Amino acid sequence: xxxxxxxxxxxxxxxxxxxxxxxxxFGAAAAVLATIGLWxxxxxxxxxxxxxxxxxxxxIHVPAAWMSxxxxxxxxxxxxxxxxFNTRLAAMLAQALAPTGAMFTFLALVTGAMWGRxxxxxxxxWDARMTSExxxxxxxxxxxxxxxxxxDPRRADRASAVLALVGVVNVPIIYFSVKWxxxxxxxxxxxxxxxxxxxxxxxxGMLVMAFAAWFYAIAIVLLRVQAIIVERxxxxxxxxxxxxxxx
Amino acid sequence: xxxxxxxxxxxxxxxxDSSAWKGFAWSIARDLRLAFRSRAELGVLILFYVxxxxxxxxxxxxxxxxxxxxxxxxxxxAALLASLLSLPRIFAxxxxxxxxxxxxxxxxxxxxxISGKIAAHWISTGLPLVLVSPLLGAQFGLTAGEGWLLALGxxxxxPTLSLLGAIGAALxxxxxxxxxxxxxxxxxxxxxxxxxxxxxxxxxxxxxxxxAQLSLLAAVLLATVxxxxxxxxAAVRIALD
Numbered sequence: 001x002x003x004x005x006x007x008x009x010x011x012x013x014x015x016x017x018x019x020x021x022x023x024x025x026f027g028a029a030a031a032v033l034a035t036i037g038l039w040x041x042x043x044x045x046x047x048x049x050x051x052x053x054x055x056x057x058x059x060i061h062v063p064a065a066w067m068s069x070x071x072x073x074x075x076x077x078x079x080x081x082x083x084x085f086n087t088r089l090a091a092m093l094a095q096a097l098a099p100t101g102a103m104f105t106f107l108a109l110v111t112g113a114m115w116g117r118x119x120x121x122x123x124x125x126w127d128a129r130m131t132s133e134x135x136x137x138x139x140x141x142x143x144x145x146x147x148x149x150x151x152d153p154r155r156a157d158r159a160s161a162v163l164a165l166v167g168v169v170n171v172p173i174i175y176f177s178v179k180w181x182x183x184x185x186x187x188x189x190x191x192x193x194x195x196x197x198x199x200x201x202x203x204x205g206m207l208v209m210a211f212a213a214w215f216y217a218i219a220i221v222l223l224r225v226q227a228i229i230v231e232r233x234x235x236x237x238x239x240x241x242x243x244x245x246x247x
Numbered sequence: 248x249x250x251x252x253x254x255x256x257x258x259x260x261x262x263x264d265s266s267a268w269k270g271f272a273w274s275i276a277r278d279l280r281l282a283f284r285s286r287a288e289l290g291v292l293i294l295f296y297v298x299x300x301x302x303x304x305x306x307x308x309x310x311x312x313x314x315x316x317x318x319x320x321x322x323x324x325a326a327l328l329a330s331l332l333s334l335p336r337i338f339a340x341x342x343x344x345x346x347x348x349x350x351x352x353x354x355x356x357x358x359x360x361i362s363g364k365i366a367a368h369w370i371s372t373g374l375p376l377v378l379v380s381p382l383l384g385a386q387f388g389l390t391a392g393e394g395w396l397l398a399l400g401x402x403x404x405x406p407t408l409s410l411l412g413a414i415g416a417a418l419x420x421x422x423x424x425x426x427x428x429x430x431x432x433x434x435x436x437x438x439x440x441x442x443x444x445x446x447x448x449x450x451x452x453x454x455x456x457x458x459a460q461l462s463l464l465a466a467v468l469l470a471t472v473x474x475x476x477x478x479x480x481a482a483v484r485i486a487l488d
Contacts, residue, residue: 083481138435145431149424158485159418163432166414166478170436173467177439181446 010087012229013238019222019229020242026219033212041205054118059205061111063213064104065129068136069171071101071217075143076168079161089225091157092232094164095147096224100217102140109133128179135174139167153232270355274363275370282336282371292333293375299325300383311388318387319397319448326376326401326444327437330408331430333372334416337364337409338483342420351487361483362476365413366406373405393448396457400444403464410468410475411436417482439467 009015041059048055075097082090112130113123124130143160150156233239282289303321304314341347341364350360380401381394389397415433422428447460 135435135438138431142432142435145424145428146418149419149422149428155485155488158488159482162414162478162482162485163418166411166436169474170439173439174435177442177463181442 010085010089012089012092012233013236015089016226016229016242019226023219023222023226026215026222030212030215030219033208033215037205037208037212040201040208045201045205046199051119054115057111057115058202059209061108061115062206063210064111065108065133066210067213067217068101068105068108068133070214071097071104072136072139072164072168072171075101076164079164082157083161083165088154088157088232089229091161092225092228093221094161095157096221096228097217098140098144098147099224100220102137102144104213104217105133105137105140109137128175128181131178132171132175135178136171139171143167267356267359270353270359271363271366273355274350274360275367276363278364278367279370281340282367288336289371289375292329292372293379295332296325296329296376297379297383299328300386304386314386315388318384318389319393319445321387322380322383322397323401323404323441323445326380326405327408327434327441329376330373330405330412330437331433332426333368334409334412334429334433335426336372337368337413337416338420338486339416342486347420347483348487351484357483358476358480361413361479365409365476365479368413369406369409373401373409376405377401389448393451396448396451400447400457400461400464403461403468404440404444407440407464407468407471408437410471410479411440413479414475414482417479417486420483420486440464443467 009018037059041056045056047053075094078090078094078097081087082094109130112133116125117123143164146163147156147160150159230239300321303317307313307317338347341350351357353360377398381389381391381398384394384397412433415429415436418432419429443460443463447457447464450460451457
């Protein structure tokens with residue numbers, strides 16, 4: 001581990017080539033894993049006794065829901081790093097993570113609604129998980145809107161980092177408040193926690209898809225962070241060596 | 248909107264020795280005096296609360312059973328909106344006339360000064376809502392006990408709204424996006440307060456007692472009393488850079 005020069009990589013100039021080399025690998029891994037995962041999920045996994053084939057949306061839904069929360073944590077981590085060490089690259093990574101996190105949150109909500117219709121007979125049930133996922137989407141939107149509203153990128157970095165950290169402290173509070181509110185209002189009419197034991201191919205397909213989503217997120221974030229680096233460091237000399245200027 | 252220009256002489260010199268408590272006391276006294284000078288604005292805020300609450304019976308009808316069911320939620324949502332509307336008061340004028348920069352440069356610890364500003368904001372905007380809420384509760388068919396419970400919940404909950412809101416107000420200082428952005432940043436963070444606050448009355452009606460919700464409100468308040476001034480200070484320093 002000590003052979004990796006972490007502090008050297010904290011410079012956009014040395015991180016940029018690494019990101020450029022890594023994107024195809026993670027992209028290819030995501031594509032292969034998604035193919036395997038969808039093949040297992042759609043063709044190999046048995047039809048569910050109660051839900052029929054409608055349950056197969058979990059191969060998208062569950063990985064998306066996991067990634068939506070995981071990416072927020074990763075984003076908050078890089079925000080903390082950027083505030084603590086005042087590194088530009090950490091803030092750029094956080095900036096690059098936000099749209100992907102919001103995309104997965106939205107995907108989890110939409111696929112959840114599509115699954116909810118056949119499984120529960122309704123698109124939307126104010127279930128604790130759905131409600132806190134919706135609020136998570138608002139947190140992502142707030143983060144991105146605050147970044148957009150600030151012209152100076154360094155101020156945007158630090159202001160949005162404060163917001164992300166306040167948000168990450170609040171996420172568990174929001175989750176539990178919604179959970180208790182939900183039990184008070186309508187009882188546990190919709191419970192996902194007591195799911196029956198899952199057939200092995202179902203679980204395998206879900207895990208493979210989770211890794212596919214994870215690698216996709218890494219690939220797309222590394223791609224986006226390159227764009228952010230080029231945009232923000234456009235006046236640096238090293239950019240000209242890597243990215244040919246069009247003008 | 249007129250910006251109140253206030254020199255420091257007018258509201259008293261800062262204490263010479265820099266202790267956190269003295270800074271807090273000076274800051275709260277200064278902001279309360281400024282708030283009292285623009286009491287018409289504060290009156291408008293209370294009227295906003297009353298009017299928003301009044302709109303709901305007009306929209307859903309005067310069926311008292313329905314109003315009783317909606318009442319706690321409506322009164323709490325309106326309190327959230329009133330708090331949101333008042334948030335720019337904490338920093339905006341001081342930011343515009345440069346006083347905020349002077350505060351940041353003073354020898355007093357900035358978190359103490361900002362805590363004082365937040366406390367003054369709550370006393371001038373949150374406390375009046377607490378006081379009128381039982382009256383509005385009566386319009387929604389809340390019993391006397393439920394009215395007091397509403398006021399008690401708001402008493403514990405609205406300081407948290409000012410504390411969390413101060414972070415958003417500081418983060419959006421000087422930005423063009425303004426009020427809509429502040430709502431997007433802050434309202435999701437208000438959700439637990441809304442749930443525990445409105446939930447306290449629901450729980451009391453269900454015979455469960457409201458102490459669990461009130462304790463949770465108090466717990467969130469204690470956590471934000473410690474954490475929010477620090478985050479707000481960081482945000483103010485970012486805005487002043």
